[in-house]
Structure formats: C-alpha cells, structure tokens
Amino acid sequence: MKFDASQFDNLELENIGQWPAAAKLILAVFLAIVIGFLGYMGLISDQMKQLDRVFYEETTLKESYRAKYHVAANLDLFRAQMVEAEDTFANQLRSLPNSHEIPGLLDDITFVGTTSGLDFVKLEWQPEISKEIYIELPIDIEVIGPYHSFGQFVSKIAGLPRIVTLHDFKISISQSDSEILNLKLQAKTYRYQEEAAK
Known part of the structure; x- marks a missing residue:
C-alpha cells in the first residue's frame, strides 16, 4: 500500500465508508486511543487512587500493630517502669x-x-x-x-x-x-x- 497524502484531501465524515483504508486505519487507531484514555480516566484511575489509599491504610495499620505489639510484648516491663516512675515521683514529692x-x-x-x-x-x-x-x-x-x-x-x-x-x-x-x-x-x-x- 502506497501512502499518498492527496487521498486525504476530500474526506468527509458523512462518507466514512468511502475513505481509503489508510484513513480508516488512522481513524480507528485514534478512536482506540481516545476510548482507552477515557476508559482509564473514568474507571481505572479511580481504582488506582483507591488502591493507593488502601496501601497507605495498610501501611499505617501495620505500623500501629507493630507499636501495639511492642507494648503488649513488653507490658510487664512497662508496668514495672511505671511503678518505678511513680515511686520516684512520690520520693521527689516527699523532698518538697x-x-x-x-x-x-x-x-x-x-x-x-x-x-x-x-x-x-x-x-x-x-x-x-x-x-x-x-x-x-x-x-x-x-x-x-x-x-x-x-x-x-x-x-x-x-x-x-x-x-x-x-x-x-x-x-x-x-x-x-x-x-x-x-x-x-x-x-x-x-x-x-x-x-x-x-
């Protein structure tokens, strides 16, 4: 198939069926790109934003879990430190x-x-x-x-x-x-x- 630019001069939208094969191919590729872009913007980008939000929430929950796990794993130590801090505070108060x-x-x-x-x-x-x-x-x-x-x-x-x-x-x-x-x-x-x- 030879490419001849003159075959695109007299193209009319009402008469797409008469267009040369190269023009139909270009129109089909253009429409596929536009439809793909609009589909991405309408459907996929919202899903991507939701996925990012869910990943962020997962990371936040994991960090919160790790912190709470650390506290739970060392609960006896934290309680002992709290008792010690209260005793120290009470001793300091007695010094006042x-x-x-x-x-x-x-x-x-x-x-x-x-x-x-x-x-x-x-x-x-x-x-x-x-x-x-x-x-x-x-x-x-x-x-x-x-x-x-x-x-x-x-x-x-x-x-x-x-x-x-x-x-x-x-x-x-x-x-x-x-x-x-x-x-x-x-x-x-x-x-x-x-x-x-x-």
Missing part, C-alpha cells in the same frame, strides 16, 4: 516542703549559715511563682563572711532534706575588710501544686 515545713526552712537556712561562719544581712521570702505543677518559693539571701564559709554554706544547703536550689550568685569584697566577702543569692524551694494534680 509542705506548707507547714516552709517556715522551718528559713530556720534551717539560718542555722546552716551561722554554723558555716556567715552573718546574715538579709533573709526574706519573695512572692510565690506558680508553675504548671509546682509553686516556686524564692528567698533572697545576703550574707557576709570569709570565702571558705561560702563553700561550707552551699554544701550544707545541698545536704538539707528538702529540695533547695541556689541561683543568681553575686560576690563582692567588703569595703571595710578585704578578707570578708559579701554574697547575694536567691534560694528557691518548691511546693507541689495540689490543684494541678487533679
């Missing part, structure tokens, strides 16, 4: 002063300072600072004394049975005696916020 012990804490700090060889210039509570699950109780402290007494003081504060942290250290030399230093700092203790636990 309750509202009845807070006034005695000033006495403890005063005793620690004086037995370390320091003289108190200032020891006063500051306003409470409410945090998420605890209340911060700052205490401004100013003491004077020799350098080594400061070390003893800090060491003894760390040894108190209740949690007390020290912040914002400022050390300066006394104007009257170069052997005597002035220490300003803020001690903080903490109280559990009962309402936050509920």
Whole structure:
C-alpha cells in the first residue's frame, strides 16, 4: 500500500465508508486511543487512587500493630517502669516542703549559715511563682563572711532534706575588710501544686 497524502484531501465524515483504508486505519487507531484514555480516566484511575489509599491504610495499620505489639510484648516491663516512675515521683514529692515545713526552712537556712561562719544581712521570702505543677518559693539571701564559709554554706544547703536550689550568685569584697566577702543569692524551694494534680 502506497501512502499518498492527496487521498486525504476530500474526506468527509458523512462518507466514512468511502475513505481509503489508510484513513480508516488512522481513524480507528485514534478512536482506540481516545476510548482507552477515557476508559482509564473514568474507571481505572479511580481504582488506582483507591488502591493507593488502601496501601497507605495498610501501611499505617501495620505500623500501629507493630507499636501495639511492642507494648503488649513488653507490658510487664512497662508496668514495672511505671511503678518505678511513680515511686520516684512520690520520693521527689516527699523532698518538697509542705506548707507547714516552709517556715522551718528559713530556720534551717539560718542555722546552716551561722554554723558555716556567715552573718546574715538579709533573709526574706519573695512572692510565690506558680508553675504548671509546682509553686516556686524564692528567698533572697545576703550574707557576709570569709570565702571558705561560702563553700561550707552551699554544701550544707545541698545536704538539707528538702529540695533547695541556689541561683543568681553575686560576690563582692567588703569595703571595710578585704578578707570578708559579701554574697547575694536567691534560694528557691518548691511546693507541689495540689490543684494541678487533679
């Protein structure tokens, strides 16, 4: 079959039966492509999207299963860790002063300072600072004394049975005696916020 472009010049849609074989073949291939494309778009692409969604859901479910299997397989270990964490939390709570012990804490700090060889210039509570699950109780402290007494003081504060942290250290030399230093700092203790636990 020879290809002659002139045979396509006078083609009319009303007279398809009279078209040359090459033109009919081209039309048939074109229609097959259009029908195939429309069929793909109408039927297969929706199925492909659904298949992708199902594969994604399967992957998600498998990951969820693995995580739950890991928890179930180690459930006794997790329970033991939970009991241990609760015990640790309870011990930490016991280290926090309750509202009845807070006034005695000033006495403890005063005793620690004086037995370390320091003289108190200032020891006063500051306003409470409410945090998420605890209340911060700052205490401004100013003491004077020799350098080594400061070390003893800090060491003894760390040894108190209740949690007390020290912040914002400022050390300066006394104007009257170069052997005597002035220490300003803020001690903080903490109280559990009962309402936050509920």
